[in-house]
Amino acid sequence: MPSTSVSTGHPIPAPVLEILGLPSLDDLADDQTRGATCVWCQVRLTAETAVDLGEHLSPLPGTAPPMHWFPRACRKDTADRAHRGLFTHAPMCEQCTDDPGGCEISRWLYRLVRENRR
Template sequence: MSHRTGSAAVAADPPSTLEVPPDIVALLALPGLEGLTDDQVRGAHCVWCKAGLTADTAVDFGERQTPLSGTSSAHGMRWYPRACPKCTADRAHRGLFDHAPSCEQCTDVAERCEISRALYRLVREGRR
């Protein structure tokens, strides 16, 4: 089951793999491929803390395609970033602080902002 907030859908509890919409992923500041292990690139380990992940614990950021270094081609390396709930919550919390001051909706009534609500859910899910 998932909750839909406009374009931001976040899976409900307990997640078998919590999926995060692309517009929210952009606010989480995924690391670049440089320095990631093969297990992080394929989604077996958290992209931030390197903790091992299972289908029940992973927060899925979807398939990504990163251009190869030194090329301007749209084709690049495909990777499958996932993270542990705690790291996702920490990044979502930072994302809220980055997003809210520049969001007109957040400055008026934060609970009406779809992005703010989705980030808050990620914080709450990761801190359970």
């Protein structure tokens, strides 16, 4: 399920979340799965400091129903990962090579850098 950007309120597309590299549910503590702490650095988050990474549904081992989890991240980690993501994505993207402003993924990554580098 998509998440919302801090200032725009628009859903962050799944390909952008993939580039940011959400950790596996198995690697997270309870506070991280419910969005109380950053999924990457475990810093405590508030409504003002968190970037919502959306609701996710992940299978659990055995016959248990899938688990809903709600990761959030700190602004610093979001901006850093988005910045690195731009450098990984752009050289491999035909749209970025032809017209960087025409690539939705690059626009989103740039927006996440700009919004969260405060």
